[in-house]
Amino acid sequence: MASSSAADGSEGASVASAACRDGRRRRVSYFYEPTIGDYYYGQGHPMKPHRIRMAHNLVIHYGLHRLMEISRPFPASATDICRFHSDEYVDFLASVSPATAALASAQAQPAYDSASASASARQLKRFNVGEDCPVFEGLFEFCQSSAGGSIGAAVKINRGDADIAINWAGGLHHAKKCEASGFCYVNDIVLGVLELLKYHRRVLYVDIDIHHGDGVEEAFFTTDRVMTLSFHKYGDFFPGTGHIKDVGFGQGKYYALNVPLNDGMDDESFRGLFRPIIQKVMEVYQPDAVVLQCGADSLAGDRLGCFNLSVKGHADCLRYLRSFNVPLMVLGGGGYTMRNVARCWCYETAVAIGVEPDNKLPYNEYYEYFGPDYNLHIQPRSMDNKNSAKELENIRIMLMDYLSKLEHAPSVPFQARPPDTEAPEEDFEEMEHRRQPKLWTGECYDSDPDDQKPEP
Numbered sequence: 001m002a003s004s005s006a007a008d009g010s011e012g013a014s015v016a017s018a019a020c021r022d023g024r025r026r027r028v029s030y031f032y033e034p035t036i037g038d039y040y041y042g043q044g045h046p047m048k049p050h051r052i053r054m055a056h057n058l059v060i061h062y063g064l065h066r067l068m069e070i071s072r073p074f075p076a077s078a079t080d081i082c083r084f085h086s087d088e089y090v091d092f093l094a095s096v097s098p099a100t101a102a103l104a105s106a107q108a109q110p111a112y113d114s115a116s117a118s119a120s121a122r123q124l125k126r127f128n129v130g131e132d133c134p135v136f137e138g139l140f141e142f143c144q145s146s147a148g149g150s151i152g153a154a155v156k157i158n159r160g161d162a163d164i165a166i167n168w169a170g171g172l173h174h175a176k177k178c179e180a181s182g183f184c185y186v187n188d189i190v191l192g193v194l195e196l197l198k199y200h201r202r203v204l205y206v207d208i209d210i211h212h213g214d215g216v217e218e219a220f221f222t223t224d225r226v227m228t229l230s231f232h233k234y235g236d237f238f239p240g241t242g243h244i245k246d247v248g249f250g251q252g253k254y255y256a257l258n259v260p261l262n263d264g265m266d267d268e269s270f271r272g273l274f275r276p277i278i279q280k281v282m283e284v285y286q287p288d289a290v291v292l293q294c295g296a297d298s299l300a301g302d303r304l305g306c307f308n309l310s311v312k313g314h315a316d317c318l319r320y321l322r323s324f325n326v327p328l329m330v331l332g333g334g335g336y337t338m339r340n341v342a343r344c345w346c347y348e349t350a351v352a353i354g355v356e357p358d359n360k361l362p363y364n365e366y367y368e369y370f371g372p373d374y375n376l377h378i379q380p381r382s383m384d385n386k387n388s389a390k391e392l393e394n395i396r397i398m399l400m401d402y403l404s405k406l407e408h409a410p411s412v413p414f415q416a417r418p419p420d421t422e423a424p425e426e427d428f429e430e431m432e433h434r435r436q437p438k439l440w441t442g443e444c445y446d447s448d449p450d451d452q453k454p455e456p
């Protein structure tokens, strides 16, 4: 097939009307690995895969699973992962274990001089694995699930089987070709975008995590087939890249855009930048597919973040992108106050489908996390917005200027298309209330795992 754009026959990129009415439900495909919440980065580590299970639990208890297709991701193989990452790095990820890593770091102490142990220690350092990116039990399987979900989401979109494909275990935007970074090991986003590029001429990547989407930007810095657009806190903040003047290079010049922001971004100022910039991007770039990284560390009250967005303000980015009727992949990312991450990604699942869930949370396995109000939505904090109207206006003007330099919708000759990635889906809609079990052939899945209790 030539293109995936909207299997229902509607045109691809269509700019939203002024009123931004989109009027119809979308076919949503949602990827969820039931063991994802069991992975554990270690005591005190802010990254908790458990938040994905919490979000999923809310999705189920709101009954959203009845309004979309749910698939268990097919684990990405080492070969799939090597489409972006180096062989040596992937070999390392596939073979390292907490025991070998601990041995290597212990033996790297001066008292030891075993050649093989110091070689392992050098590897840990070379691949930036250690503190921020620890070696934990099942690390590679975790990466395979995260990447498998994003590749599977891309395959759904390529086949025209979904308008929107969601993978909350994805969005790990800091991972580099040859090294881990910022809690990310395998860049599922780059892998998903590479899959989309088999069928789509131009892919737009939008990143609303509070951190700069450096790994994705770097991967596509010199091409016009992917435009990256990152909104992030800039200035004395990880990873330190994403200056407004970093715009891509060579063929990719002006196809990597950055919106550097200060503490305290609120719904109104975020929307005032996001909407006009996106509208212009859609108009001039005309992507055939869009990938939105929904890092939830840009929410108010995040453990690591310093923005002040409500769940509604965060989700407005998805709502707006959705209104363009371009195939959309929606991914997770950062987010370190678990209860708010779960709220946010549950609400965004509903927005993707096109329904408005009740603010009162349904009773669920993790209900005690959501007190004292037990509501879906969160209130912004009372904090200063350190982004002045003048600064925001200057950023907007600068971005508009870059976008005016672009030739409209660069046409890229299609190369011979690489073979499709094998991603057999094992649909299990109705996960919890399985009235008609589908192709799920593995062991019985219980969506009420009893393994992890909330933090005290």
Ligand SMILES: [Zn+2]
Pocket (backbone or CB within 6 Å): 209, 210, 211, 295, 297, 333, 334, 335
């Ligand atoms: Zn982040």
